[in-house]
Amino acid sequence: MNRLDVLRGPHPAVDHNARTIAALAANPGCDRRAVFDAAGVDKRAIARHLGHPAPFGQSVFAITRARAFEKLVKADGCAELLRLLRELFGLDVGEVTYVDVAETGEPGHAARHARTRELLRGAARAAADGRAAGVLVDHPLLRLDVGGTEVHLEPDVIALQAGGRFHVIAIKSFAIIDGRAEPAQVAAAARQAAVYVHALRTLLAAEGADPALVAHNVVLVCPKDFANTPTATFVDVRQQLAVLARQLARLTRIDRILDRLPPDLTFDLRPGPDGTPTRPADDLARAVRQVPARFAPECLSTCDMAYFCRAEAREQAATDLLGRAVRDALGGLATIPEVLGLAEGAREPAEDEAEIADRLRLVHRFYAEALDAAAKEVAVA
Template sequence: MPTRSRNRTGASAPPPSPLDAFRGPNPPGALTARGITATLEMPGCLRRAVFDAAGIGLDTIAPVLGCPRGEQAQHAFSRGNTFEERVMANGCAELLALLRAHLGLDISQVRVVDLSAQQVRADHGRANNSLRATLTRQHLIRMLSGDPSAAVLLRHAMTTLQVGSRMAYLEQDALAVVTDGTISIIEVKSFPKLDGRADPGKADAAARQSAVYVLSLIDTVVDDGFDPDVVSMRGLLVLPENFGLNPVANVIDLTTRVNRLRQQLADRPSDVQLAALLPPGLALPRLPHPTKATDAELKAIRPAVATAFSALPAHFSDGCLACPAFRFCREETVRTGAVAQLGSTVSTACGNVTSIGTALALAHGDRAPDDEAEEALAEHLQRAVAVRSRAVS
């Protein structure tokens, strides 16, 4: 049996973050796999980076900023729960059939352990994240050590991942030991696989979340003395078929995504660097519950939150469409006459010229270029103006 190191879930608390003061009286929100990937996939957005690092997700901030709440969120949540119950029903019979078909699971006796908060509370009288992570580690050790009575499938396992100064507790839909003795991540999503094909964007987002789980799982097993190769880079994405709830599955190769995620975490700005972007003394007011707050409550604190949000550098681009704060940033670019409102292609072409007014002044010769970059841009814009003039004539 491998030598095991000290349990990370029992380690001393990390030192305070310089972003704690910015968070004000608000408790830090939980880090999720979706939140981690959303932050890292927008590396130029320092607004999102600061708020996420401070423990204030943009899902909480967006309603205060006047951005609409996701109307489809509750429906999608309900459908997701219904589909997961279908997949996990009858001792995970349908999921085990998919594991046999796609990952080569070959077992004579099914041993499923549920580590959900509800089940852990029933078994232990409490269900905090630290306990669930400890129980997950104990089961993983038995599974990877060849214990014949160990679980074959863990439901709602919880592992941890250090992101900056914060510890993320991540709950997987399921973990399974497959024939070659490796642990595989299983992700259950409710968007459909239509005519044998899943939505590419949603499937990629699910794969990126699975990569977060894989990296977290690698850290966990390595901490317990196992080789990182015991974590499989082949994940299983379980989806409903067409418009029903019959589960089907895709095997996804997570190698590239895991490597990219590891590099993104290494390149992530530190909390000290992010805190340096904030004006001295800037702090958020107490935030109401994002879904239960009244319009009057949201309106009362909107100026203070908008001031804090606007104090950070903007990075508006085509990739912002899925961000909860998209409407606020878009309206800001329109109000300030920013080139970014015209799309990433135009914004990239204009380089350091971020104002539409400045770009038009260069185009019409009303402004002398400040440097070689502006001189080159002015030349291109003036050529475009000439072409347009000839076309109109």
């Protein structure tokens, strides 16, 4: 049994996906999330057992609706998708080859990835030679190294335009109404699609092809208005790609994090005969706390552990609670009492805290003067 299996315990591994990679990359300083994701730990089950269940997640209705919409778009060899792409790209439908990777070759991740790779390599060579024809690759399987862990990724579809560029296609079930969609949902879709673009470029580079063959504008397919009729639009993910590449490069390799943890550490919930966890919650909490976290308010919308980590940060009165910008501006002061101690002059600054202490005292003086002036105005009135 390897180290990650010990950490996870006897539970099935929860696979990484584009959403989890985007969330991990959004908080590259969090060892806890990195370890949980690398080991395939079910963060949602852990948070629930700790008494801090995640407040988000798709409802059964939303999942069913999303599946039905994807099925509609992909029915009959992606006929509806081809119609949309023809409008968007000006493709001649007759020139497009449709390949469903899930139905070709051997079953299993390795075979699917090999088949995807073979198809994309051939298409990239044809594109480089100016012989590109339209290709739709359904159920492709990509791979990406995330902090030393190999992750499989499943974009909805990859299209090679007759003009010679690959486009990632993201099928989402949120509506585009009067040409506009909910910005938060589009932003989340763009972050996930950027992960696929990055993985696809990595694959082409490994094959000796030009990564720039993969377009930075992905195709977002959503229901139009209040009907279930699909519509397609381009979304530019250049900014998300730049952030992702920078954050992935900052991730600490998982083996280095594991070296710092106790060898017998495990997040095993010790399921009983009916699957109910039997491990005492405080024992599990002690195990979780062995892995340093880096809470930020953004965790509340991206990580199943957010409510546990926020409670922990509150217990510690951590400056993490104030947000990344404030925490970084405080130059490494870990707790709010430390900040107040320096600001009020109740604590002598260490040598490397002299500059931030001067600034905090100045702000504290301005604040006290402003309060004083306001109190005098009230007294006069």
